[in-house]
Amino acid sequence: MNRHDDTSSLDNATAYVMLRTSRLLRFHLDKFLESAGAPISPEQWIILFKLWERPGLPQNALTDPVLNDEPNITRLVRALIQYGYVERITDETDRRRKLVSLTAKGEALMAHLLPLVVETRKRIFSGIPEDELERFVELLHRVEDNLIEDMTHEPHDNMTRM
């Protein structure tokens, strides 16, 4: 790896560009939600979306090994309850569980936001034909698989402490 060839430059490093783009994506979503009058974070938006798709989920169904662990979900849901977008009831058939749903206020928020999101999505991916976008997502999934595969095969034991 030469100090100044193109492949070594950070700006051309795929991983680096992905990191940048996704950070920007989160920032953009944050600004979008703010300008749409929704006082929620991108992470809370994801929760609301999942609940909109499938109401009455237990909290652990909201977790994601990559994005949000259980403690995070607890905090995110708590905040959404305080805003009044979400309600949480104990599952009487299994009292460990707490089932989470959108309130009427939460449904109203989603009804307000979703059309705007669809529009925004168009702008974000404008100039990219549909089939390329599909391929793009496929590649993302491929990378994700490779990453997980690689981590389960660790360690490579280059444990020379520097």
Add this chain to the structure above:
Amino acid sequence: MNRHDDTSSLDNATAYVMLRTSRLLRFHLDKFLESAGAPISPEQWIILFKLWERPGLPQNALTDPVLNDEPNITRLVRALIQYGYVERITDETDRRRKLVSLTAKGEALMAHLLPLVVETRKRIFSGIPEDELERFVELLHRVEDNLIEDMTHEPHDNMTRM
């Protein structure tokens, strides 16, 4: 947007998948650095890489409007100095500036890590032909441009408080 069609599902939402993949990418880099014996964070790795490419940069050249603002650079560089990978001298032609470079120890670390990184990169993007990878990065840049463009055209003023 129907509550249960495919386009609305989060798992198929490009932005969501990108968010997941990039989070995973950062996690993978973190584990890689650890297993390679380098006690640094992915963010610190980026700093070291930039300094390896171009030694003697002033700190503000290390900032990135998306990834790391000035306060962050200050902290990251301070940590790297404490580890002994980096040194910082005041620019005598402009005493506001502090010029940052790799130490011999930092150079040695990079010499150790870089070949491993090249290998790892191959594994991460395996199964994806070179030309597709290039297109992939192009699309990322395109999305990034769209995002920035969109944010500068804000606000759309849907400021109805929900």
Add this chain to the structure above:
DNA sequence: TGTAATTAGTTGCCTGAGCAAGGAATTTTT
């Protein structure tokens, strides 16, 4: 030339995420 504006870097504060440990309810084991 002296005052204002700008630039580079730092510090402090607040929020959000990762991780370990704890607590309550349920299931498994013996």
Add this chain to the structure above:
DNA sequence: AAAAATTCCTTGCTCAGGCAACTAATTACA
């Protein structure tokens, strides 16, 4: 059926990131 293990959720701790305010050095301006 009592004890152990598991599951679901919560709390507490620590650390990184974003933002505003601050200091020091330099440049612009009047």
